[in-house]
Amino acid sequence: MTLYLGVALVAAAVVLFIVQPVVKGIHASLEREDDEMTETEARKRVALLALRDVEYDFLAGKLDEADYRSLKAELTAEALAALEADDAAKSVATGAEPTATVDLEAEIAAIRRGLRAGTSCPECAYTNAPGSRFCSACGAALGELAAS
Ligand SMILES: [Zn+2]
Structure with a gap:
């Protein structure tokens, strides 16, 4: 019995010893991912969030059509520039050819659809996927527009 216990303890210690660097490695890679948000990624995110806010305010009736259109045009230009800059930065980082087309309209359409459906975070x-109650990316509750 004591022998078994001893073997089990040694086995557990060995497993811990082997697993520890792996766990530390996973932790480190998770931390690194946060730090690795590049300047262009941040700019793209800010631009898309601003666009989303405009869509949000328009749908919520806080913006009239004229304001919505001029703000959207302005922010779309910025978002497009940011997407292209991010694309270029990524292709430099990976050594890949830059992808020729930036599908901004598709991104905006997805945001708009998501806002109407209450799935945009x-x-x-x-x-998020239709019917989601929480954001898959950050865990925030969804559907605030529908609720307000
Ligand atoms: Zn989110």
Whole structure:
């Protein structure tokens, strides 16, 4: 009995010894991912969030059509520039050819659809699957527009 216990303890210690660097590695990689948000990624995120806010305010009736259109045009230009800059930065980082087309309209359409369906995250602008109650990206509660 004592022998078994001893073997089990040694086995547990060995497993811990082996697993520890792996766990530390996973932790480190998670931390690194946060730090690795590049300047262009941050700019793209800010631009898309601003666009989302405009869509949000328009749908909520806080913006009239004229304001909505001029703000949207302005922010779309910024978002497009940010997306292109991010694309270029990524292609430099990976050594890949830059992808020729930036599908901004598709991104905006997805945000708009998400807002109408209540699946666009109010915190991070991530477009979640229909019927989602919480954001898959950041865990925020969804559907605030519908509720207000
Ligand atoms: Zn989110």
